[in-house]
Amino acid sequence: MNRTCRATGGDKPMKKFLTLTIWVLTASSAFAHGGGLDGQGGHHNRKAGGYHFHRGPLKGQSFSTKKAAADALAKFGAATSTGTPEARTARASKMGVPTEVDADNWQDAEAYSVSRVIDGDTVELKTASGLVKVRLIGVDTPETVHPQKPVEYYGREASLFLKNLLRGESVHVVYGQERVDQYGRTLAYLYRVPDGLFVNLEIIRQGYGHAYLRFPFRHMDLFNSYQQRARQAGKGLWGEVHHR
Structure with a gap:
């Protein structure tokens, strides 16, 4: 009985240690990108500099500044979000955004x-x-x-x-x-x-x-x-x- 009590009591520091370790690892993962992702789905790249998207339509792309990234995101949305395929293609072409999203009828x-x-x-x-x-x-x-x-x-x-x-x-x-x-x-x-x-x-x-x-x-x-x-x-x- 005493051995059981001592063993149970001895586990408490270990449980606290494991809990703390898990919290640290989780926090490290969550903040690996310099504080997480912002509302645009990206973050500042502290090592390489500039701004990088991890989510959204520009996922995987990098820009020199957050403003440049925001401008590109707005440009993409304006060119491809509304209207007929012909209208979207015309707007995208004027803005320098690739217009081939409709070229192969990919939606079907x-x-x-x-x-x-x-x-x-x-x-x-x-x-x-x-x-x-x-x-x-x-x-x-x-x-x-x-x-x-x-x-x-x-x-x-x-x-x-x-x-x-x-x-x-x-x-x-x-x-x-x-x-x-x-x-x-x-x-x-x-x-x-x-x-x-x-x-x-x-x-x-x-x-x-x-x-x-x-x-x-x-x-x-x-x-x-x-x-x-x-x-x-x-x-x-x-x-x-x-x-x-």
């Missing part, structure tokens, strides 16, 4: 949740028939998981960008002219639910990959155009190349 395409991001241009989706690997059409990012190649320059950054863009998200899948490549991967354009962000194009637009122009595809001219813009602006890997 099947949507699947993202199981994982394999690398900067390949994802795995959950479908009724199981997990399906999808290779993004028109995009080529530096290798990170190739069995015969080392991790290539800017590959980790490209993979992280896509993970931030699609973590916990679902995507509409629009297939290309050829449905499957030589490795058995499904070939497709992906549009994020529910904002319609054209994922393939966003990788090119933000400078995390090259437009894959070896074979013709529906949006080849568009992708090449945004690649030139990213290069001129020194975005992503283009900025690193210019400063190496």
